[in-house]
Amino acid sequence: MSSHNLKPLTQWINLEQPLTLEQYINEGGYQGAKKALHECSPAEVLTMIKDSGLKGRGGAGFPTGMKWSFVPMLDDSDPNKPDNKYLVANADEMEPGTFKDRLLLEGAPHQLVEAMIIGGYTLGANKAYIFLRGEYHVAAQRLEQAIKQAYQANWLGSDIQGTGYQLDLYVHTSAGRYICGEETALINALEGRRAIPRAKPPFPQVSGLFGKPTIVNNVETLCNLPHILKHGVEWYKSISPESDAGTKIYGACGRIKKPGLWELPFGATIREVLYDHAGGMHDGLQLRGLLPGGASTDFLMPEHLDTPMDYDSIAKAGSRLGTGGLIVLDDKNCPVAMVLNLLQFFAQESCGWCTPCRDGTPWAVEVLTRIEQGKGTVKDLDTLANLCDFMWIGKTHCALAPGAVEPLKSALRYFHEDFEQHIDQGCCPYHSIQGGH
Amino acid sequence: MEIIKTVTIDYHHYLSATEIATIEHEASIMETREAAGIEALKVVQDNRGWVSDESLYAIADLLSMNVAELEGVATFYNLIYRHPVGQNVIHICDSVSCHLTGYNQVLAAIKTHLNIEYGQTTSDKKFTLLSNVCLGGCDKAPVMMIGKAHYYHLTPTSVVDILTKLSEQNVKLEEMSDE
Numbered sequence: 001m002s003s004h005n006l007k008p009l010t011q012w013i014n015l016e017q018p019l020t021l022e023q024y025i026n027e028g029g030y031q032g033a034k035k036a037l038h039e040c041s042p043a044e045v046l047t048m049i050k051d052s053g054l055k056g057r058g059g060a061g062f063p064t065g066m067k068w069s070f071v072p073m074l075d076d077s078d079p080n081k082p083d084n085k086y087l088v089a090n091a092d093e094m095e096p097g098t099f100k101d102r103l104l105l106e107g108a109p110h111q112l113v114e115a116m117i118i119g120g121y122t123l124g125a126n127k128a129y130i131f132l133r134g135e136y137h138v139a140a141q142r143l144e145q146a147i148k149q150a151y152q153a154n155w156l157g158s159d160i161q162g163t164g165y166q167l168d169l170y171v172h173t174s175a176g177r178y179i180c181g182e183e184t185a186l187i188n189a190l191e192g193r194r195a196i197p198r199a200k201p202p203f204p205q206v207s208g209l210f211g212k213p214t215i216v217n218n219v220e221t222l223c224n225l226p227h228i229l230k231h232g233v234e235w236y237k238s239i240s241p242e243s244d245a246g247t248k249i250y251g252a253c254g255r256i257k258k259p260g261l262w263e264l265p266f267g268a269t270i271r272e273v274l275y276d277h278a279g280g281m282h283d284g285l286q287l288r289g290l291l292p293g294g295a296s297t298d299f300l301m302p303e304h305l306d307t308p309m310d311y312d313s314i315a316k317a318g319s320r321l322g323t324g325g326l327i328v329l330d331d332k333n334c335p336v337a338m339v340l341n342l343l344q345f346f347a348q349e350s351c352g353w354c355t356p357c358r359d360g361t362p363w364a365v366e367v368l369t370r371i372e373q374g375k376g377t378v379k380d381l382d383t384l385a386n387l388c389d390f391m392w393i394g395k396t397h398c399a400l401a402p403g404a405v406e407p408l409k410s411a412l413r414y415f416h417e418d419f420e421q422h423i424d425q426g427c428c429p430y431h432s433i434q435g436g437h
Numbered sequence: 438m439e440i441i442k443t444v445t446i447d448y449h450h451y452l453s454a455t456e457i458a459t460i461e462h463e464a465s466i467m468e469t470r471e472a473a474g475i476e477a478l479k480v481v482q483d484n485r486g487w488v489s490d491e492s493l494y495a496i497a498d499l500l501s502m503n504v505a506e507l508e509g510v511a512t513f514y515n516l517i518y519r520h521p522v523g524q525n526v527i528h529i530c531d532s533v534s535c536h537l538t539g540y541n542q543v544l545a546a547i548k549t550h551l552n553i554e555y556g557q558t559t560s561d562k563k564f565t566l567l568s569n570v571c572l573g574g575c576d577k578a579p580v581m582m583i584g585k586a587h588y589y590h591l592t593p594t595s596v597v598d599i600l601t602k603l604s605e606q607n608v609k610l611e612e613m614s615d616e
Contacts, residue, residue, distance in 0.1 A: 096532035096571040137585040175514030192474035253575035341536040
């Protein structure tokens with residue numbers, strides 16, 4: 001297998017100067033869109049997506065084809081047929097420790113534009129939006145440029161490439177809020193409202209943006225489409241035959257030698273990512289634990305290093321693959337301070353709609369602050385354990401608070417001694433060794 | 438009994454032609470005028486530095502929106518400033534990767550150098566200090582954003598250099614605009 005086949009999503013990445021439309025086509029781009037529009041019916045493309053085994057890369061890992069199949073596909077003659085449907089790319093990358101979509105957005109904007117054409121055609125959407133976080137200025141400018149080129153070359157607009165299919169694509173830059181990454185909150189934000197998640201049902205596939213059927217997919221998920229179309233389902237599934245289909249852009253950050261991103265066949269182990277690609281820990285530091293896929297995943301420990309980074313294996317180890325970006329904790333950073341930082345993030349970014357999240361996350365911050373400052377009591381540990389239950393799935397309006405519970409609950413389990421030391425010694429034992437944290 | 442007066446500002450007299458055109462374009466690609474609200478707040482902020490009450494009333498008038506509703510939107514989003522800010526707004530990332538790589542020392546250096554706390558503006562109106570959630574530069578942490586520029590691998594020393602340079606550049610720009 002040639003190298004571009006092993007790294008389909010990142011083969012064209014150029015962060016200095018991304019490929020223009022002409023260069024992208026010369027490199028083999030827009031062939032997936034060509035195949036979809038000229039050779040396949042929307043139903044055939046949907047079957048390919050389903051058969052490919054593609055799962056959502058935004059964190060939840062839901063099968064993409066199944067998600068799309070919930071959009072009602074009605075005949076033109078059906079009186080209930082909606083006058084439009086929408087496809088939205090979720091480019092609101094704000095999960096702490098996650099920076100993979102930025103690479104795709106800044107480095108190969110045409111790949112996403114091509115993906116939007118394929119996705120829009122499959123769903124029968126005539127309008128599509130890229131919902132981009134406001135801080136990604138370079139990505140905004142490059143996407144606008146790519147979209148402009150695509151319009152000029154008739155890859156967007158009316159009667160695309162003479163097929164009669166029409167798609168208009170717009171970039172919406174957000175004004176900053178983590179909760180916008182939740183798909184129904186994102187839809188509210190696109191409608192100009194406060195980004196509070198909606199109650200489900202109805203699901204967005206039936207009633208989403210402006211009340212019309214809507215699909216929201218993560219950038220990395222969408223960027224798989226051109227390659228599945230171009231090379232076929234069999235090729236896609238052969239990339240990592242013993243794991244989830246396709247590749248994954250894994251990342252690693254923290255005090256490690258070479259923080260970064262690597263597109264690898266699905267199922268690379270944590271050890272491979274952390275040691276073979278990221279070069280391991282900084283000299284003089286030991287691995288203490290890690291979050292395998294962003295801030296809202298459970299800690300895993302050195303004993304889990306040989307776990308393959310796919311959805312099932314990471315779940316079996318007690319965490320979630322999430323976004324696939326490792327956040328690495330070393331032995332000279334305080335685990336309590338790290339968890340406090342994570343909870344501060346969730347408390348600030350809670351939309352405030354439901355009580356367990358609005359009150360629970362700042363409560364956890366208050367207790368953790370007390371412990372970190374050496375003013376905590378043993379009873380505080382019970383309070384934290386109770387909060388983990390109070391904010392768990394089924395008791396909250398969306399997944400934000402349960403996401404906050406994941407690192408907290410697992411830290412209480414794996415770093416119990418550290419919590420107790422803070423309480424027993426009346427101070428943070430790490431203060432003297434880490435240089436003023 | 439006190440009567441609460443509703444304030445309206447006729448947007449024609451307040452917003453510039455360019456602002457109106459940009460906001461109308463956004464409204465044209467959305468299905469409702471309200472959906473252009475966030476973009477409108479951003480456009481006005483880009484031109485005027487922040488969103489004043491007057492700006493809020495004018496945008497609400499332009500988009501046929503309830504002022505309270507637009508205020509609810511404006512105060513929800515982190516990147517909309519409802520208070521005056523300095524020429525340069527420092528958004529320092531305080532999320533986990535930057536925490537692990539020592540953003541605290543960088544933050545302390547900024548506070549000492551500028552003599553301000555979070556949410557404050559320097560007396561010469563050059564800098565405002567705010568935090569930001571994960572800026573997506575975790576492989577190059579600690580990170581901050583000022584305007585559209587992102588600064589990576591920050592240290593207490595490098596951050597002071599950056600602020601000093603920006604301060605000098607601003608002086609030059611002011612001199613040019615005076616001429």
